[in-house]
Amino acid sequence: MKNKVPKEFLSPLAAGLGLGLALMFMFLITGHGLGANGFFIRLSAWLSNTVVPLWTENNNFFYTMRGDGNPLNAWISWEIAGVALGALAGSLMSRRFRFKIERGQSIGRITRLILAISGGILTGFGAQLARECTSGLGLSGGATLSVAAFVFLIAFFVAGIVVSFISRRIWQ
Amino acid sequence: MNFPLEYTSGSMIIIGGFFFGYFLEVSGLGSPRKLNAQFTFRDWSIFKVMFVAIVVAAVGLWLFDILGWVRFDALRVQTTFFWAMAVGGALLGAGLAVGGYCPGTSVVGFFSGRLDALFFMIGMVIGAWIFAAGFDDLQGLYLAAKGVNRETLSTLTGLPTWLILLFLSGIALVGFKMGSRIEAQENSVIKAADLDR
Numbered sequence: 001m002k003n004k005v006p007k008e009f010l011s012p013l014a015a016g017l018g019l020g021l022a023l024m025f026m027f028l029i030t031g032h033g034l035g036a037n038g039f040f041i042r043l044s045a046w047l048s049n050t051v052v053p054l055w056t057e058n059n060n061f062f063y064t065m066r067g068d069g070n071p072l073n074a075w076i077s078w079e080i081a082g083v084a085l086g087a088l089a090g091s092l093m094s095r096r097f098r099f100k101i102e103r104g105q106s107i108g109r110i111t112r113l114i115l116a117i118s119g120g121i122l123t124g125f126g127a128q129l130a131r132e133c134t135s136g137l138g139l140s141g142g143a144t145l146s147v148a149a150f151v152f153l154i155a156f157f158v159a160g161i162v163v164s165f166i167s168r169r170i171w172q
Numbered sequence: 173m174n175f176p177l178e179y180t181s182g183s184m185i186i187i188g189g190f191f192f193g194y195f196l197e198v199s200g201l202g203s204p205r206k207l208n209a210q211f212t213f214r215d216w217s218i219f220k221v222m223f224v225a226i227v228v229a230a231v232g233l234w235l236f237d238i239l240g241w242v243r244f245d246a247l248r249v250q251t252t253f254f255w256a257m258a259v260g261g262a263l264l265g266a267g268l269a270v271g272g273y274c275p276g277t278s279v280v281g282f283f284s285g286r287l288d289a290l291f292f293m294i295g296m297v298i299g300a301w302i303f304a305a306g307f308d309d310l311q312g313l314y315l316a317a318k319g320v321n322r323e324t325l326s327t328l329t330g331l332p333t334w335l336i337l338l339f340l341s342g343i344a345l346v347g348f349k350m351g352s353r354i355e356a357q358e359n360s361v362i363k364a365a366d367l368d369r
Contacts, residue, residue, distance in 0.1 A: 006364040015199030016224025022191035031176035032248035036276035044300035061307035082189020090197030091284035119271015120295015128303035130260025143229035148250040155261030163269035164211035
């Protein structure tokens with residue numbers, strides 16, 4: 001796979017148009033936009049319920065989020081299946097699919113994976129606090145011009161820029 | 173026409189998700205290095221793709237509303253919980269700067285072959301669990317400074333929606349141009365071939 005020359009990315013303008021139409025399509029068929037975090041709450045609740053059922057039953061957050069218990073019963077699971085297929089199709093058709101651990105040259109593989117889990121923990125916690133994520137609140141809320149979306153997006157960009165003063169070396 | 177159709181499962185949702193994943197991948201937003209280059213202003217792809225998408229969808233939904241094709245009050249508009257959303261948004265910004273992804277782009281990263289994205293997802297499941305464990309103690313922050321129900325920029329400012337859309341399009345255009353100029357000066361856009369190095 002390595003020796004295949006990857007096709008260049010689509011221009012941000014064309015990709016933004018396509019993403020905007022996909023977002024509008026989702027609003028028209030479901031009444032809400034795109035998302036991702038909802039899948040991970042359900043996955044977390046489902047795993048928690050498998051390992052510590054009694055504790056999960058009595059947890060006030062998971063109690064409301066668990067739904068029918070199985071993550072596959074939620075719309076978001078269908079959507080995430082589509083996201084996976086879309087990413088697979090996009091990367092395979094353009095010869096960009098690569099099995100790898102993507103990292104900057106200044107850090108090793110193990111460090112990268114530890115940082116990936118750490119960033120994931122911040123994100124998993126933060127997305128529950130904000131009630132949704134970059135796509136669920138920033139993108140979808142933005143399309144309905146909700147004030148919540150812009151509060152979220154401003155905080156997201158400002159914090160990202162500030163933390164990057166320290167973390168930028170990870171990616172170079 | 174009587175949108176939204178209010179589907180809760182099925183192939184149409186898979187199709188919507190497919191194009192979500194597809195357009196993130198083809199714009200390069202499955203790459204943690206490309207995503208992070210936004211925060212150091214070297215690659216403006218997040219801003220460009222996101223803002224164009226927001227403007228396109230917002231204008232489209234507004235037109236459908238005017239034409240009476242969509243019941244706007246049946247569309248989901250989030251209510252602001254100022255502090256929870258500001259702190260949560262900041263944690264996602266920090267999470268991206270440290271871990272390389274956000275929830276949606278981690279799925280795209282993993283399904284274009286990136287093992288680090290799987291570790292990010294494991295982290296998210298742990299993070300969500302920690303939040304659940306501390307949920308009772310976080311109630312103060314979780315519910316602080318709740319805004320008006322379904323508040324939009326239009327209801328907040330009292331300005332008509334078309335004017336807000338014009339204003340947002342202006343921000344998108346200025347950001348787009350400014351980003352492109354910086355990218356050209358620094359020659360710093362991350363191209364698909366750069367990721368193989």
